[in-house]
Amino acid sequence: MKAIAFTRSMLVTLMLLGIACSDDDKPMAPNDESAVGSVSGVVTEAQGYALEGVTVTLGGRTAPTNEDGWFVFTDVPAAANAVLGLAMEGYFSAYRRVDILAGDTTHLPSVELLPVAEQNIDAAAGGSASTADGDGTASFPANALVTAAGAPYAGTASVQLAAALPEDDYFYNAFPGDFEGEAAGGGTVPFVSYGFMGVALRGAAGEALFLANGAQAELSLRMPSGALRFAQATIPMWYFDQERGVWVEEGEATLVGDTYVGQVQQVGIWNWDLPTTDICQVTGQVQNDAGQPVVGARVYSQGIDCAFADQVYSGADGSFSVRAIKECSAALQAIRGSIASQSETLAVGSENTQALPNPLVLDSPAFSITLSWGAEPEDLDSHLLIPMTWNPTYDFYHICYFSEGSLAADPYTNLNTDATDGFGPEIVSGTKLYPGTYSYYVHHYGGLTTIAASPTRVTLQASGIYRTWNANTASGTFHDGGGYDDEGSYYEDYWHVFDLVVSAQGELSVVSRNRVVVDSGEGPWWTAGVTIFEESLRSAGKQR
Numbered sequence: 001m002k003a004i005a006f007t008r009s010m011l012v013t014l015m016l017l018g019i020a021c022s023d024d025d026k027p028m029a030p031n032d033e034s035a036v037g038s039v040s041g042v043v044t045e046a047q048g049y050a051l052e053g054v055t056v057t058l059g060g061r062t063a064p065t066n067e068d069g070w071f072v073f074t075d076v077p078a079a080a081n082a083v084l085g086l087a088m089e090g091y092f093s094a095y096r097r098v099d100i101l102a103g104d105t106t107h108l109p110s111v112e113l114l115p116v117a118e119q120n121i122d123a124a125a126g127g128s129a130s131t132a133d134g135d136g137t138a139s140f141p142a143n144a145l146v147t148a149a150g151a152p153y154a155g156t157a158s159v160q161l162a163a164a165l166p167e168d169d170y171f172y173n174a175f176p177g178d179f180e181g182e183a184a185g186g187g188t189v190p191f192v193s194y195g196f197m198g199v200a201l202r203g204a205a206g207e208a209l210f211l212a213n214g215a216q217a218e219l220s221l222r223m224p225s226g227a228l229r230f231a232q233a234t235i236p237m238w239y240f241d242q243e244r245g246v247w248v249e250e251g252e253a254t255l256v257g258d259t260y261v262g263q264v265q266q267v268g269i270w271n272w273d274l275p276t277t278d279i280c281q282v283t284g285q286v287q288n289d290a291g292q293p294v295v296g297a298r299v300y301s302q303g304i305d306c307a308f309a310d311q312v313y314s315g316a317d318g319s320f321s322v323r324a325i326k327e328c329s330a331a332l333q334a335i336r337g338s339i340a341s342q343s344e345t346l347a348v349g350s351e352n353t354q355a356l357p358n359p360l361v362l363d364s365p366a367f368s369i370t371l372s373w374g375a376e377p378e379d380l381d382s383h384l385l386i387p388m389t390w391n392p393t394y395d396f397y398h399i400c401y402f403s404e405g406s407l408a409a410d411p412y413t414n415l416n417t418d419a420t421d422g423f424g425p426e427i428v429s430g431t432k433l434y435p436g437t438y439s440y441y442v443h444h445y446g447g448l449t450t451i452a453a454s455p456t457r458v459t460l461q462a463s464g465i466y467r468t469w470n471a472n473t474a475s476g477t478f479h480d481g482g483g484y485d486d487e488g489s490y491y492e493d494y495w496h497v498f499d500l501v502v503s504a505q506g507e508l509s510v511v512s513r514n515r516v517v518v519d520s521g522e523g524p525w526w527t528a529g530v531t532i533f534e535e536s537l538r539s540a541g542k543q544r
Contacts, residue, residue: 035102072425129159136163166307181247284356293318377447387436444482476516
């Protein structure tokens with residue numbers, strides 16, 4: 001398998017962003033809803049392993065995750081609170097609300113899907129099922145299930161469950177929506193979560209089942225050991241509205257021993273939460289590594305000894321004010337695209353406002369190149385030539401799947417994932433730009449159809465630049481399968497997308513190439529007199 005290894009620590013340091021510009025490089029207005037942005041992310045299961053083949057949906061579009069768990073949506077209309085859905089057989093579906101910013105990328109560094117426990121019950125007799133760890137249980141009375149058409153269902157029913165408690169390491173990464181909801185009495189209120197559970201029903205043929213009108217299921221969830229000291233006799237329950245991506249208060253649960261038990265009238269995702277007014281506004285500033293303010297960074301606040309989270313965007317001067325729970329330690333972190341600051345821990349006191357002593361510092365962004373396509377061809381590859389000014393022995397450093405580079409040393413550029421089963425994404429990003437010309441190519445490595453027949457798209461984001469190219473607009477003719485024989489010679493298709501020119505003063509300009517290059521053995525970079533440096537992986541299947 002042709003793939004690149006990466007570590008979990010790389011997930012928040014891979015894709016770099018700049019301020020958006022249109023195709024003529026004029027800045028876009030940040031709130032211009034006719035402008036577009038990107039959404040990317042990494043999906044794992046609860047043990048941290050990447051999940052391939054997760055179906056991700058956003059605004060009517062779908063994209064699967066690749067073998068490294070990555071997905072990307074490019075050219076998405078700017079919008080606030082768009083709902084992102086993630087589904088995969090054997091796992092409970094997850095949902096996130098995301099802001100799509102003009103000319104920017106919203107990156108979700110780790111979304112975790114919970115594996116479901118599946119147990120059968122007799123719908124006519126009723127029955128109970130529990131999660132694998134026993135933390136959650138769902139019980140159904142006799143003759144309580146119906147089909148989507150409302151017809152009574154009396155056969156064997158599969159109950160699928162998954163639950164997460166605040167004490168679980170994956171709790172925040174698996175939590176759907178925000179830590180606030182629509183209260184039964186009106187208005188939106190913040191809450192502290194005591195845990196959540198998903199429940200789904202399937203018939204013998206795999207069809208979705210529901211609770212009949214007037215029927216109720218009993219859901220119970222064990223309370224985290226640390227939460228029992230704050231436990232109340234009853235606690236509100238909240239249902240997750242998947243269409244809107246919001247929690248809605250519906251009913252309450254009663255404490256029985258160490259478990260809250262409640263009656264519900266629908267299956268889905270339920271949350272045991274306690275509304276709170278003990279809110280502290282934590283203020284601070286986001287800076288880059290040069291000490292300059294960073295605008296538009298997302299600032300996260302996550303409770304350490306209470307389950308609450310909030311996020312805001314830094315203002316024009318880099319300042320922010322994010323919520324945390326009083327008398328509860330919180331971890332604060334800033335992220336711009338997928339460049340993340342170090343996490344700062346704050347012991348939140350009883351004050352209404354508290355300042356974070358130190359700024360949240362982000363690395364200075366440089367550039368990001370995103371390649372995505374359709375199911376075919378199976379394997380397209382990114383190739384970037386970097387002017388190798390730090391070593392005059394070579395003209396260019398070659399970034400590609402067998403020479404992935406590094407963000408910690410020269411060339412300060414990395415290919416984060418190599419997609420070999422269609423769709424992408426492949427993302428090349430860097431934290432430093434060298435004077436000279438960067439050249440970017442897409443190679444048809446394997447699979448049927450042509451590069452142009454697939455919805456192949458490349459997006460470049462750099463300081464002051466946001467550009468997109470579609471392969472079906474390229475000049476020249478691509479070949480089916482990427483190669484062909486002509487009198488015994490083998491040829492391969494490359495799409496020369498653009499050159500990025502960096503002046504000695506650090507000013508950037510883009511030369512759109514957008515043309516087909518046919519490699520007849522010399523290759524687009526093996527020009528006479530040009531020397532290329534690459535770190536080839538010499539294991540089987542990882543060399544041309």
